[in-house]
Amino acid sequence: xxxxxxxxxxxxxxxxxxxxxxxxxxxxxxxxxIAIFSFVVTLLSLCYVLSIPNYYKSEIILAPQGDDKSSGxxxxxxxxxxxxxxxxxxxxxxxxxxxxxLKDYEFNKNVIKKYNLIEKFENPENLxxxxxxxxxxxxxxxxxxxxxxxxxxxxxxxxxxxxxxxSDKNSSLITLSAEYIDRFFxxxxxxxxxxxxISKIKLQDMKExxxxxEYYNKELSNSYDVSLKEQLSKSLSALMxxxxxxxxxxxxxxxxxxxxxVAYIKEKTKPKxxxxxxxxxVTSLILGIFMAFxxxxxxxxxxxxxx
Numbered sequence: 001x002x003x004x005x006x007x008x009x010x011x012x013x014x015x016x017x018x019x020x021x022x023x024x025x026x027x028x029x030x031x032x033x034i035a036i037f038s039f040v041v042t043l044l045s046l047c048y049v050l051s052i053p054n055y056y057k058s059e060i061i062l063a064p065q066g067d068d069k070s071s072g073x074x075x076x077x078x079x080x081x082x083x084x085x086x087x088x089x090x091x092x093x094x095x096x097x098x099x100x101x102l103k104d105y106e107f108n109k110n111v112i113k114k115y116n117l118i119e120k121f122e123n124p125e126n127l128x129x130x131x132x133x134x135x136x137x138x139x140x141x142x143x144x145x146x147x148x149x150x151x152x153x154x155x156x157x158x159x160x161x162x163x164x165x166x167s168d169k170n171s172s173l174i175t176l177s178a179e180y181i182d183r184f185f186x187x188x189x190x191x192x193x194x195x196x197x198i199s200k201i202k203l204q205d206m207k208e209x210x211x212x213x214e215y216y217n218k219e220l221s222n223s224y225d226v227s228l229k230e231q232l233s234k235s236l237s238a239l240m241x242x243x244x245x246x247x248x249x250x251x252x253x254x255x256x257x258x259x260x261x262v263a264y265i266k267e268k269t270k271p272k273x274x275x276x277x278x279x280x281x282v283t284s285l286i287l288g289i290f291m292a293f294x295x296x297x298x299x300x301x302x303x304x305x306x307x
Contacts, residue, residue: 026296027289034288041284042277049276053127054268058187058261059177060194062254064094094253095167095174098197102165108156111196118151121158126182128265130273162186163193173257179270183263190260194251202252206243213239 027034101107112118146154166175176197178189216236223229249255 023293026292030288030292030295034285034292037288037291038281038284041287042281045277045280049271049273050130052271052273053129053181054265055179055181055270056183056186056263056267057177057179057269058183058190058263059175059258060190060260061257062094062174062176062194062251063257064172064174065249065253065255092253095165095172097201097253098174098176099165101197101200102163102193103160105156107196107200108159109152111192112152112155112159114196115192117155118148120185121155124182124185126184128183128268159189163189174254183265187260187262194260198252198254202247205252206247209239209243213243 162180163176163178165177167173168175176190176194178186178193180186180189213236216232216239220229220232220236223232
């Protein structure tokens with residue numbers, strides 16, 4: 001019985017060895033085709049990575065400003081009566097306000113027009129390439145014959161990829177950054193958007209405060225109740241203080257921790273050219289071997305049909 005059990009196991013081992021030999025023979029049979037295929041794919045990948053300019057990042061780190069009780073004194077308690085806070089803090093989360101505004105299409109449209117970003121995106125400058133070779137590079141196609149609205153739409157889509165804003169949960173620090181092929185323009189974009197974001201949010205808050213001040217003044221002139229007039233006067237005073245402190249701060253409800261700078265030419269963030277080439281080599285070899293097995297499978301089927 002033991003001898004009978006060993007015979008099938010031996011046959012299985014021999015069949016496995018034969019299969020492995022056949023696989024190895026197939027690879028060796030098509031080795032030149034696999035090598036040529038892998039070489040062509042790697043060469044195309046090389047041309048691709050050489051056509052991509054280096055990307056650089058510029059960023060500004062901001063700190064949200066809280067209520068300044070030392071400078072406001074007892075005004076914080078007065079402000080609470082009016083539903084506002086002092087020290088440039090509108091009571092809204094700075095990160096959420098900036099993030100929401102950054103995603104607003106109309107806001108971006110106005111910025112694009114104001115700073116003529118269409119021309120700058122159509123003609124990028126200060127580009128840096130691997131080995132200094134730019135022969136494969138082609139400028140971004142924004143379709144110069146397209147309407148201004150179409151161009152603005154495309155640039156807005158590009159800005160969604162270029163600009164980013166994030167907040168650290170532990171420190172609450174806000175990072176506004178831009179990643180682009182022109183390291184000088186990346187810094188310019190960060191500076192532009194910081195100013196425009198703060199201006200937009202400040203303008204909206206000032207409109208709300210002005211409406212509240214107008215309303216309290218109206219109620220104050222129409223009221224005959226002494227205690228109500230006293231409360232309205234305190235609330236009105238708090239709103240005016242809020243307005244003064246807000247306008248006095250350059251960056252409204254945030255302050256700069258670090259300023260933006262032009263990235264050093266060796267501080268590229270992408271592309272990862274070596275990684276792309278390594279992946280292309282491995283992938284092309286795997287695909288080449290698969291194609292070799294597939295061709296061999298087709299050939300064996302044809303031979304079986306002839307027989």
